[in-house]
Amino acid sequence: MEHTIACHGCDLLVDLRDMEHGHKACCPRCGHSLTQYRHDAIERLMAFSIAALVALVFASLFPFLSFASSGVESVMTLPQTPGSLWRNGLPAVAVLVAAFIIFIPALVLVLLLMLSVPLARGRYRPWLKPIGRWIFHLQSWSMVEVFIIGVIVSLVKIAKMATVTLGLSFWAYVAFALLFTFAMSVLDRYQLWNAIEAAEGARG
Numbered sequence: 001m002e003h004t005i006a007c008h009g010c011d012l013l014v015d016l017r018d019m020e021h022g023h024k025a026c027c028p029r030c031g032h033s034l035t036q037y038r039h040d041a042i043e044r045l046m047a048f049s050i051a052a053l054v055a056l057v058f059a060s061l062f063p064f065l066s067f068a069s070s071g072v073e074s075v076m077t078l079p080q081t082p083g084s085l086w087r088n089g090l091p092a093v094a095v096l097v098a099a100f101i102i103f104i105p106a107l108v109l110v111l112l113l114m115l116s117v118p119l120a121r122g123r124y125r126p127w128l129k130p131i132g133r134w135i136f137h138l139q140s141w142s143m144v145e146v147f148i149i150g151v152i153v154s155l156v157k158i159a160k161m162a163t164v165t166l167g168l169s170f171w172a173y174v175a176f177a178l179l180f181t182f183a184m185s186v187l188d189r190y191q192l193w194n195a196i197e198a199a200e201g202a203r204g
């Protein structure tokens with residue numbers, strides 16, 4: 001198994017033997033953070049991914065926001081967010097919003113499960129390496145936290161014109177965004193690759 005890692009900051013090769021649970025490795029030359037070892041990283045990844053997917057399903061089922069202005073109330077769900085952009089003549093924005101806030105994060109979570117479920121049991125699967133690469137590509141294209149901030153900024157503006165009520169789905173989406181962020185924070189490229197190689201080695 002590979003025990004060295006090249007620092008992203010300065011290309012120094014660092015030996016990472018004998019890391020223990022909770023140990024964090026930094027580059028001795030430039031201080032760049034290299035990896036953190038947790039013996040239960042794969043189980044945590046699996047738990048956060050399942051919880052985040054459940055929260056996302058909840059967030060899609062119930063009212064996200066409701067607006068009341070001069071006696072008229074309108075309720076909006078999460079899937080209706082891109083729908084209303086589409087109807088207002090912004091189809092490209094609608095597709096991007098749907099991709100960034102729902103489909104790409106959901107895809108990342110499903111891929112994380114396809115990776116963490118077999119790895120947690122020490123099983124090798126032929127899709128582990130391609131999926132590992134895909135996750136790191138897609139990771140930068142999910143913008144759940146940007147969406148939450150966008151919603152809060154718009155709410156402050158709308159609150160002056162209408163009475164806004166946050167629905168159950170809003171809180172479910174906040175929980176989803178937190179769990180998704182936790183899952184991403186457990187994801188460690190070096191440790192993941194080591195786990196895949198260990199599973200591959202144990203196969204034969």
Ligand SMILES: [Zn+2]
Nearest residue numbers: 007010027030
């Ligand atoms: Zn360095």
